[in-house]
Amino acid sequence: MSMILSASVVRVRDGLPLSASTDYDQNTGMQECRKYFKMLSKKLSQLPDRCTLKTGQYNINFISSLGVSYMMLCTENYPSVLAFCFLDELQKEFITTYNMMKTNTAIRPYCFIEFDNFIQRTKQRYNNTRSLSTKMNLADMQTEIKLRPPYQISVSELGSANGFSHVPVGEYKGTGKISAAPHQRLEPVTLPGIVSFVLSLLCGALNLIRGFHAIESLLQNEGEDFSYVTAFFLGTAACLYQCYLFVYYTGWRNAKSFLTFGLICLCNMYLYELRNLWQLFFHVTVGAFSTLQIWLRQPQGKSPDYNV
Numbered sequence: 445m446s447m448i449l450s451a452s453v454v455r456v457r458d459g460l461p462l463s464a465s466t467d468y469d470q471n472t473g474m475q476e477c478r479k480y481f482k483m484l485s486k487k488l489s490q491l492p493d494r495c496t497l498k499t500g501q502y503n504i505n506f507i508s509s510l511g512v513s514y515m516m517l518c519t520e521n522y523p524s525v526l527a528f529c530f531l532d533e534l535q536k537e538f539i540t541t542y543n544m545m546k547t548n549t550a551i552r553p554y555c556f557i558e559f560d561n562f563i564q565r566t567k568q569r570y571n572n573t574r575s576l577s578t579k580m581n582l583a584d585m586q587t588e589i590k591l592r593p594p595y596q597i598s599v600s601e602l603g604s605a606n607g608f609s610h611v612p613v614g615e616y617k618g619t620g621k622i623s624a625a626p627h628q629r630l631e632p633v634t635l636p637g638i639v640s641f642v643l644s645l646l647c648g649a650l651n652l653i654r655g656f657h658a659i660e661s662l663l664q665n666e667g668e669d670f671s672y673v674t675a676f677f678l679g680t681a682a683c684l685y686q687c688y689l690f691v692y693y694t695g696w697r698n699a700k701s702f703l704t705f706g707l708i709c710l711c712n713m714y715l716y717e718l719r720n721l722w723q724l725f726f727h728v729t730v731g732a733f734s735t736l737q738i739w740l741r742q743p744q745g746k747s748p749d750y751n752v
Contacts, residue, residue, distance in 0.1 A: 446518075446519055446521045446522045446523070447518065447519055447522060447571045448516055448517070448518045448522060448527070448530060448567050448570055448571055449502070449517045449518060449519070450464070450465040450516065450517045450567075451464070451465050451514070451515065451516040451517070451530075451531075451534060451563050451567065452464035452465065452481060452514075452515050452516075453512060453513070453514055453515075453534065453538055453556065453559060454485045454488065454512070454513045454514075454515060455511065455512060455513075455547060455550065456488045456489050456508055456511050456512060456513050456743070457489060457511060457742045457743055459482075459485035459486045459488065460550065460553060461485065461553045461554055462512070462547065462550060462553075462554065462555065462556045462559075463538075463554060463556040463557055463558075463559035463560055463563070464554065464557075464560065464563075465560060465563055465564065465567070466557075466560055476499070477499055477502050477504065477517050480497060480499060480504055480599075481504065481515060481517070484497065484504065484506070484515070484597075485513075485515075488506075488508055488513045489743055491508075491595065491597070492594075492595045493507060493508045493509065494506075494507050494508075494528070494592070494594045494595065495594050495595045495596075495597055496524070496594040496595070496596055496597065497596075497597040497598075497599070498520065498596070498598075498599070499599055500520070501519065501520050502517055502518065502519060502520060503517070503518055503519070503520050503522065503527070504516070504517050505518070505524070505527045505528060505531060505594065506531065507528065507531045507532065507535060509535055509539075510539065510544065510631065510632075511544070511547065511548070511631050511742060511743070512535075512538065512539075512547055514531045514534045514535050514538070515531075516530060516531055516534075524589060524594070525582055525585045525586050525589060526570055526582075528585060528589065528594070529570075529582070529585055530566060530567070530570045533566055534562070534563065534566065537559075537562050537566075538556075538559060541559065541562075542556060542559075544631065544632070544634075545634070545740070548631070548740050548742060549740065629693070629743065630691075630692075630693055630741050630742065630743055631741050631742055631743070633741070634737075634740075634741075636733075636737060637690065637737045637740070637741055639733075640690065640730070640733050640734040640736075640737040641687055641690055641691075641734070641737075643730045643733065643734070644683045644684075644686045644687050644690075644730060644731075644734045645683070645684075645687060646730075647679070647683045647726075647727050647730050647731070648679075648680045648683030648684045648687070649680075650727075651676045651677070651679035651680040651683065651711075651727075652676070652677070652680045654676045654718075655673055655676030655677045655680060658672050658673045658676055659673055671714070672714075672715065672718065675711045675714045675715050676711075676715070678707060678711050679707075679708060679711040679712070679715075679727070682704050682705075682707045682708045682711065682731075683708070683730075683731070683734075685700075685704050686701065686704050686705075686708075686731070686734045686735070686738065687734075689701050689704070689738050690734065690737060690738050690741060693743055697738065698738070698739055701734075701735045701738040701739065702735060704731075704735070705731045705732060705734075705735040708727065708728065708731035709728055709731065712724050712727050712728055
């Protein structure tokens with residue numbers, strides 16, 4: 445019988461399950477597919493935004509958008525068009541129901557388990573195709589899948605010792621070569637992120653101005669300590685680097701942001717005699733705020749460009 449068996453919602457950056465069906469069948473084949481779900485979840489950021497994994501009598505399909513992936517398990521004969529329409533419907537409802545801040549800051553698994561109610565209702569509709577009432581345009585989806593078919597992941601690739609590190613996804617149709625990790629797009633900028641970016645630039649400018657004043661003082665008074673100049677310019681570099689990390693994705697991005705914040709703290713500790721407590725508090729607080737915004741603005745999954 446052709447049907448959808450289960451579905452789940454997973455965060456792309458770390459594979460954290462946000463919601464899932466609660467009616468898994470306990471037969472051996474289904475249990476094996478649950479293992480595939482977990483393995484795929486860990487590698488979502490390395491895969492295209494639309495994929496299919498064929499596992500004998502079952503298929504796993506998923507789409508990724510805005511840092512969240514929507515995965516479903518169905519029988520091998522379930523129409524691919526309906527499968528991706530189902531996933532698209534889950535995506536639209538999840539984005540409408542939960543804001544990006546909640547999904548980015550979630551720390552425990554299945555914290556949106558109540559979304560299972562919508563998954564179950566939608567699954568029932570799609571499993572009863574005769575009474576399926578929706579405004580989706582199947583012709584458009586069929587055309588989209590024909591022009592840009594899902595990337596086919598093989599079980600042998602999934603079971604390799606090194607995971608997906610060597611999966612040849614470069615020839616995925618419709619997207620050209622998949623970008624390397626350093627070129628991943630980040631999630632959309634939020635208002636707090638813009639504020640942190642501007643404040644970091646302000647702190648960098650203040651450090652730069654004070655650094656030039658320190659140079660002038662050094663030239664006029666030979667007894668001045670050159671290390672203050674170094675501290676000001678290091679502070680400037682740290683603030684500007686925080687701006688860079690906020691705008692662009694790099695490897696070890698979170699670790700770099702924490703190390704940069706540590707450098708800001710050290711510079712301000714050294715400049716304790718030249719700044720009052722309010723100035724020190726401002727610079728350190730801005731550095732901490734910028735570090736938080738860098739951590740919150742994570743890589744996003746590619747947003748699907750099809751309409752249903």
